[in-house]
Amino acid sequence: MQPEIEVSAWSRASAARIWIVVAVAVAELAHLAWEHLHGGIVSHHLLADPGLPAVWNGWGLVLLPALAWWASGRCVRRIARHDDRRRAMVGGVAGFAVAAIAGVLLSAAFLQGREDLASLVLFSAFGLALLLPGYRAECVLGFVLAMTFVFGAVLPLMIASVVAGVSMLAHRVIYPVASRLWRRSRRPVPG
Numbered sequence: 001m002q003p004e005i006e007v008s009a010w011s012r013a014s015a016a017r018i019w020i021v022v023a024v025a026v027a028e029l030a031h032l033a034w035e036h037l038h039g040g041i042v043s044h045h046l047l048a049d050p051g052l053p054a055v056w057n058g059w060g061l062v063l064l065p066a067l068a069w070w071a072s073g074r075c076v077r078r079i080a081r082h083d084d085r086r087r088a089m090v091g092g093v094a095g096f097a098v099a100a101i102a103g104v105l106l107s108a109a110f111l112q113g114r115e116d117l118a119s120l121v122l123f124s125a126f127g128l129a130l131l132l133p134g135y136r137a138e139c140v141l142g143f144v145l146a147m148t149f150v151f152g153a154v155l156p157l158m159i160a161s162v163v164a165g166v167s168m169l170a171h172r173v174i175y176p177v178a179s180r181l182w183r184r185s186r187r188p189v190p191g
């Protein structure tokens with residue numbers, strides 16, 4: 001009887017992944033259609049510098065569904081491995097929400113012409129990712145989706161990748177090594 005429950009849970013998770021990907025694809029298609037009808041699909045220059053290459057927003061139609069598929073798969077696997085699945089799911093939703101809020105604040109600051117505020121939000125996101133596991137897939141997805149309607153999908157993914165990389169380096173390498181060194185330094189010296 002137990003395998004039926006696992007298969008049923010796995011099929012529900014697969015259906016949820018498909019719905020997430022479809023929702024993201026439809027939202028991006030609507031976004032690109034709106035841009036097309038209002039002057040054409042926009043391109044954004046790297047670092048907002050016209051001397052640097054521009055990235056076309058149309059890439060979001062490929063990138064965002066792929067990112068949603070990858071992120072939802074990572075989340076499903078992490079939740080399935082967790083002892084307390086409800087807690088893992090709440091943590092995933094919270095990570096998505098916090099990252100999405102950071103993305104919305106960064107986009108809003110940029111739209112208002114407040115580069116100083118945008119820099120503050122970006123550095124705050126880095127700081128938060130050092131405290132919390134900002135490298136998780138749901139955080140990357142939330143951040144990118146929140147910023148897509150202002151910057152397209154590629155530039156936010158580049159920013160999210162740097163933030164996630166710093167967070168992963170801190171949480172998976174620096175903190176464990178520092179913890180081991182701290183425990184070693186606290187051991188009594190045999191004598």
